[in-house]
Amino acid sequence: MHPILKLVSQRLALGLLLLLGASALIFGMTEALPGDAAQAVLGQSATPEALENLREEMGLNRPALTRYFEWLGGLVQGDLGQSLTNKLDIAESVGGRLSNTLFLAFWAAVISVPLAIFLGLLAVRYRNRWPDKLISAVTLTTISIPEFLIGYVLVYFVAVKLGMFSPLAMINDSMTLGQKLNSIALPVIVLTLVVLAHMMRMTRAAILNVMQSAYVETAELKGLTNFKIIYRHALPNAVAPIVNVVMLNLAYLVVGVVVVEVVFVYPGMGQYLVDHVTKRDVPVVLACGVIFAAIYIGLNMVADIVAILANPRLRHPK
Amino acid sequence: MNEQITHMTKEVTAGKLTRREFMGKAAALGVSAAMASTLFADAARAAGPKKGGDLKFGLQGGESTNSLDPATYASSVPFQNGKQFGDQLVEVAPDGSIEPRLAESVEGSADAKVWTFKLRQGVEFHNGKTMTSEDVLKTMERHSNEDSKSGALGIMKGIESMKADGDNFQVTLTEPNADLPYLMADYHLIVQPDGGMDNPGAGIGTGPYQLEVDEPGVRHVFKKFANHWNPDFGNFDSVEVVVINDATARTAALQSGQVHAINRVEPKVADLLGRAPNLTVHSTAGRGHYVFIMHCDTAPFDQNELRLALKHAINRQELVDKVLRGYGTIGNDMPINAAYPLFDGSIPQREFSLEKAAEHYKKSGHDGSPIILRVADGAFPGAVDAAALFQQTAAQAGIPLEIKREPNDGYWSEVWNVQPFCASYWGGRPVQDQMYATAYLSTADWNDTRFKVPAFDEMLFQARAELDNDKRKDIYSQMGHMVRDEGGLICPMFNDFVEGISNQLAGWESDPTQEMMNGNVSRKMWFA
Numbered sequence: 138m139h140p141i142l143k144l145v146s147q148r149l150a151l152g153l154l155l156l157l158g159a160s161a162l163i164f165g166m167t168e169a170l171p172g173d174a175a176q177a178v179l180g181q182s183a184t185p186e187a188l189e190n191l192r193e194e195m196g197l198n199r200p201a202l203t204r205y206f207e208w209l210g211g212l213v214q215g216d217l218g219q220s221l222t223n224k225l226d227i228a229e230s231v232g233g234r235l236s237n238t239l240f241l242a243f244w245a246a247v248i249s250v251p252l253a254i255f256l257g258l259l260a261v262r263y264r265n266r267w268p269d270k271l272i273s274a275v276t277l278t279t280i281s282i283p284e285f286l287i288g289y290v291l292v293y294f295v296a297v298k299l300g301m302f303s304p305l306a307m308i309n310d311s312m313t314l315g316q317k318l319n320s321i322a323l324p325v326i327v328l329t330l331v332v333l334a335h336m337m338r339m340t341r342a343a344i345l346n347v348m349q350s351a352y353v354e355t356a357e358l359k360g361l362t363n364f365k366i367i368y369r370h371a372l373p374n375a376v377a378p379i380v381n382v383v384m385l386n387l388a389y390l391v392v393g394v395v396v397v398e399v400v401f402v403y404p405g406m407g408q409y410l411v412d413h414v415t416k417r418d419v420p421v422v423l424a425c426g427v428i429f430a431a432i433y434i435g436l437n438m439v440a441d442i443v444a445i446l447a448n449p450r451l452r453h454p455k
Numbered sequence: 456m457n458e459q460i461t462h463m464t465k466e467v468t469a470g471k472l473t474r475r476e477f478m479g480k481a482a483a484l485g486v487s488a489a490m491a492s493t494l495f496a497d498a499a500r501a502a503g504p505k506k507g508g509d510l511k512f513g514l515q516g517g518e519s520t521n522s523l524d525p526a527t528y529a530s531s532v533p534f535q536n537g538k539q540f541g542d543q544l545v546e547v548a549p550d551g552s553i554e555p556r557l558a559e560s561v562e563g564s565a566d567a568k569v570w571t572f573k574l575r576q577g578v579e580f581h582n583g584k585t586m587t588s589e590d591v592l593k594t595m596e597r598h599s600n601e602d603s604k605s606g607a608l609g610i611m612k613g614i615e616s617m618k619a620d621g622d623n624f625q626v627t628l629t630e631p632n633a634d635l636p637y638l639m640a641d642y643h644l645i646v647q648p649d650g651g652m653d654n655p656g657a658g659i660g661t662g663p664y665q666l667e668v669d670e671p672g673v674r675h676v677f678k679k680f681a682n683h684w685n686p687d688f689g690n691f692d693s694v695e696v697v698v699i700n701d702a703t704a705r706t707a708a709l710q711s712g713q714v715h716a717i718n719r720v721e722p723k724v725a726d727l728l729g730r731a732p733n734l735t736v737h738s739t740a741g742r743g744h745y746v747f748i749m750h751c752d753t754a755p756f757d758q759n760e761l762r763l764a765l766k767h768a769i770n771r772q773e774l775v776d777k778v779l780r781g782y783g784t785i786g787n788d789m790p791i792n793a794a795y796p797l798f799d800g801s802i803p804q805r806e807f808s809l810e811k812a813a814e815h816y817k818k819s820g821h822d823g824s825p826i827i828l829r830v831a832d833g834a835f836p837g838a839v840d841a842a843a844l845f846q847q848t849a850a851q852a853g854i855p856l857e858i859k860r861e862p863n864d865g866y867w868s869e870v871w872n873v874q875p876f877c878a879s880y881w882g883g884r885p886v887q888d889q890m891y892a893t894a895y896l897s898t899a900d901w902n903d904t905r906f907k908v909p910a911f912d913e914m915l916f917q918a919r920a921e922l923d924n925d926k927r928k929d930i931y932s933q934m935g936h937m938v939r940d941e942g943g944l945i946c947p948m949f950n951d952f953v954e955g956i957s958n959q960l961a962g963w964e965s966d967p968t969q970e971m972m973n974g975n976v977s978r979k980m981w982f983a
């Protein structure tokens with residue numbers, strides 16, 4: 138077996154095991170929270186009688202382990218089950234939310250990743266001169282401001298005062314791609330501002346590290362232009378750490394944007410998950426948790442594999 | 456100039472001038488935008504309702520866990536959804552009287568024990584079926600039978616039997632109750648085909664709008680139902696309920712014209728928001744109240760002197776000014792205010808008095824150990840601030856209050872109705888009987904102050920059976936006195952419903968029953 142294939146299959150198997158562990162952990166934690174779905178649904182209006190009826194209907198009277206393994210059995214057969222609270226099919230509702238989340242993450246990534254890397258290269262090219270300082274200052278400022286504040290400021294000035302873009306990033310199936318993009322413009326800008334600095338700084342540091350090498354000096358002596366040296370010789374050798382940080386940020390764009398979702402009323406996974414945690418809707422929490430974990434594990438695996446492929450020494454082990 | 460304005464408003468009334476044209480011309484005459492807006496709204500109201508347009512709500516109080524099953528409604532968005540696709544038998548009118556809906560009329564027997572609802576004929580469900588008395592009976596059974604998990608279960612308890620009889624639906628009670636029609640106006644009791652026994656969450660009813668898109672926690676879209684029994688209800692082509700739980704996002708959406716009506720405007724921004732030219736902030740006095748509740752049967756609150764000490768130690772006006780920013784009225788330690796029918800306005804207002812507080816505290820003989828008040832932000836907006844203000848004034852009277860912050864999550868199951876002293880809120884009920892029966896009757900499940908006084912219970916039942924309003928008012932007054940002087944309720948304030956409505960809409964009327972004109976915005980308002 139090719140060593141790369143072997144590595145990938147090993148990682149996949151490990152990933153599945155991790156997922157199983159994550160699901161058990163999530164189940165245990167949700168169970169440990171005070172109250173259950175019946176209580177959360179009825180809230181202040183809970184009478185002991187209504188509570189008992191609802192528990193019976195939701196099947197919460199059965200032991201926790203039974204419920205977990207039933208859920209696991211369903212998952213193996215590709216059945217995520219029904220939400221406890223509103224009886225909707227989980228696969229269907231999660232599917233819609235997930236595609237929204239991926240849509241937003243995709244466009245944020247399309248803009249932020251190339252921009253961050255380009256700014257990183259630019260910063261190296263003009264190291265310690267004003268463009269470098271300006272880029273660092275701006276990106277570090279935007280990463281330091283909480284994302285909800287950037288969101289509110291943009292909503293107020295851009296959407297309410299200037300009337301450009303919409304303050305609500307509501308998207309639905311009946312919209313055209315153009316309408317959808319217009320609608321998510323503000324959250325994409327906010328997310329870009331939030332993730333830019335991390336990736337840009339990492340690119341800059343990784344490339345600067347390589348710039349000390351002897352082969353860069355050789356390239357310089359060959360008379361190559363500064364930018365070409367960075368682009369052709371330094372960047373390929375600095376790919377591993379850059380990919381790592383890019384993947385971390387992509388994972389954040391998918392998994393960690395609930396605050397931005399709330400500010401822009403975006404129908405993504407984050408708010409959906411929070412709602413169901415509050416209502417102790419265990420099957421939905423499990424489904425979301427496993428999807429998030431899978432995305433995290435998957436992206437990290439991609440980062441590792443790319444790092445190995447980018448390094449000839451790791452690609453052809455003795 | 457006045458003549459020209461008068462002429463223009465006449466043209467608006469005749470439907471010859473649009474809002475945009477009117478505002479333009481008014482501006483040319485030097486009329487301020489806010490003034491012109493008001494003039495236009497008045498003129499448009501005189502013109503009467505117009506049909507058409509797509510209404511958008513931006514509402515707090517929706518989650519992705521919401522269901523369309525009326526039995527599960529407990530927050531604003533489901534409440535509003537129910538009002539779009541459903542009708543109850545009767546509705547509480549803005550003036551507090553009973554208005555017919557699916558029942559044409561309602562009649563009670565002389566002893567107020569048997570109530571007969573004469574049902575409207577030819578009412579069509581959205582699935583094409585015609586409503587029968589069987590559907591009504593099944594609906595009521597679903598909310599009251601043993602398997603019920605309905606939010607209306609509590610109010611259905613006094614029913615002995617129900618029957619469907621041709622065009623009539625009849626309810627027989629175990630005890631007389633003169634307020635039964637008000638109970639039937641509860642927003643959970645939406646008539647569904649076959650009572651919703653087979654698929655309660657289908658969102659099929661007899662309402663003026665029928666369900667088109669149901670994305671819980673995101674949006675709910677309804678389109679006009681052509682065969683609604685009352686052509687006067689529902690002036691819009693479609694209604695969209697957009698869930699916007701974030702207060703800032705909600706106001707931004709209204710300001711930028713993305714939605715036409717928002718609920719729960721934060722009192723601290725209400726004044727500022729009201730200055731925007733394209734919208735109006737409506738403040739409606741309601742029956743909802745923010746409270747601190749003590750268990751009358753748990754030490755140290757089993758001492759009435761201590762309860763009285765705490766009641767005197769709270770500065771009500773300060774709370775209304777600082778927590779509600781003036782969007783509310785002070786409370787009198789009873790759950791009833793002037794918004795209720797048969798309210799006795801002569802009950803003296805309890806005043807803030809450090810001397811009396813100190814005096815009662817001394818009499819109670821409390822050992823001086825800190826009294827723990829549990830509070831969370833979710834108890835009511837500003838609850839933590841209110842508790843801090845309470846702590847300050849109590850300390851001045853020598854009463855040591857200790858505030859314990861609790862998480863929002865799980866507050867209603869772990870703290871409220873469990874711990875002896877905590878912050879809470881009540882949404883209010885249409886009539887006094889229902890409010891007292893829900894939370895002050897000895898046997899009530901939600902008796903969150905553990906107020907158990909047999910004489911009080913007796914008066915409650917006596918008032919129920921009494922059809923003479925003067926005598927009832929007298930009994931309710933005595934009950935009010937009792938709760939105020941002996942109960943475990945510290946009620947510093949009644950909160951207003953504060954809502955933002957676009958000036959494109961006309962036909963607003965204030966309704967104290969529930970927020971957003973008791974859910975009737977889409978039925979009664981129209982695009983001017």
